[in-house]
């Protein structure tokens with residue numbers, strides 16, 4: 001069995017994202033936290049479900065990718081981990097049976113677990129709740145509008161369409177709440193305010209679920225996790241895990257975009273642009289800001305809880321790197337139909353190079369293939385198509401321009417300037433790996449732009465855990 005060793009404080013950050021699981025090891029130094037190791041593994045977990053509108057992911061595959069990340073880290077480093085911070089894709093819901101959510105087993109490097117009685121993860125991209133279904137539900141008492149893919153909306157969908165499915169389970173949470181519950185052997189899942197807000201039917205002022213409203217309509221309120229402040233500790237690991245010592249503290253799971261912000265924002269005049277599967281452009285709200293009691297469902301900007309009672313204003317776009325991924329997937333399928341196999345990573349490289357050589361195009365792509373929460377009916381479109389501007393370079397340039405223009409339409413440069421923004425911090429691997437997207441960001445948002453690496457949320461989650469060691473824990 002693993003025993004903790006001496007040395008500088010070391011924290012592990014984990015972020016199960018929509019496309020890949022990321023993990024990062026951070027060590028406290030005199031200069032601040034330093035990332036000593038990081039790893040990212042695509043989960044290949046996704047797929048349609050519940051008709052064409054559903055989007056689910058296989059939890060087995062997510063845990064497999066996580067295990068591969070941890071196996072890639074040196075054992076002597078894992079042995080030094082004293083805290084684990086976990087963030088992840090928000091809004092989604094996974095169901096499990098208490099005490100049977102996973103099976104622990106001894107492996108070469110200590111204990112690991114495999115998912116047990118667990119449902120698929122129904123993700124934030126799930127579209128099974130139509131606008132008419134959502135408007136048939138009770139009005140939430142929350143400053144955030146309800147949307148398809150939000151945990152409580154999904155639970156309502158099962159209640160109305162497949163109640164037997166719910167009878168099989170007695171616990172629920174986001175995928176990162178599930179991880180925390182398994183690692184700490186929690187009898188009842190714990191959820192941070194950040195993730196509770198992302199499920200809907202949660203009041204951020206009272207920090208309580210809308211239990212009365214939900215109960216009156218027969219909602220299974222027993223499935224709602226207990227809610228606690230972000231930055232708190234959920235519990236200690238009763239087992240060692242991948243060589244990380246038994247007794248290691250695990251933080252309450254956090255939102256991924258809050259952790260991306262935490263990993264890089266050092267000034268209140270910073271805006272953060274994260275592009276991974278989705279995309280978020282965020283600015284901090286003034287200290288003491290309280291959101292209005294009721295949401296504006298037509299607004300593209302929402303206020304999400306950060307830390308210490310503070311809020312972030314966020315333009316959360318459902319169309320980020322997934323737009324490019326959809327195009328690459330379409331090309332790969334066309335090529336397969338034509339009898340050729342292509343490696344997707346080669347397609348990305350060719351597309352990016354072709355668009356770097358094509359600085360401008362008149363081709364115009366509105367990229368909203370996945371709709372947006374404030375206008376779910378708006379799909380993508382291509383206009384100004386001329387025969388001379390159909391090369392891969394033109395199309396990729398127009399797509400990258402469209403993704404950034406769409407974000408700009410949600411939270412324009414002028415608004416950022418009026419809010420006192422002085423620079424943009426770029427995060428997320430779809431941005432860090434794509435020079436064309438970077439060029440378009442710099443054109444559309446003419447601030448100084450500083451780019452991060454590609455495991456930002458995992459780093460942020462670990463940083464929260466390291467900073468909690470200090471009595472002066474506070475956030476920008």
Ligand SMILES: Nc1ncnc2c1ncn2[C@@H]1O[C@H](COP(=O)(O)OP(=O)(O)O)[C@@H](O)[C@H]1O
Pocket residue numbers: 016017018019020021275276277278320321322323324325344345348349428429430433434454
């Ligand atoms: N080889 C590549 N080069 C550049 N971009 C890529 C490549 N492979 C994937 N991407 C982009 O990265 C996005 C996924 O980023 P990732 O950080 O893994 O997402 P998430 O955090 O949501 O799991 C894809 O949607 C795609 O746009």
Ligand SMILES: O=C(CO)[C@@H](O)[C@H](O)[C@H](O)[C@H](O)COP(=O)(O)O
Pocket residue numbers: 017018019088089090091124255256257276277278279280314316
């Ligand atoms: O929708 C929001 C916030 O409302 C998103 O910003 C939120 O971070 C979700 O977790 C993401 O959509 C999923 O994150 P990612 O996998 O695209 O990084």
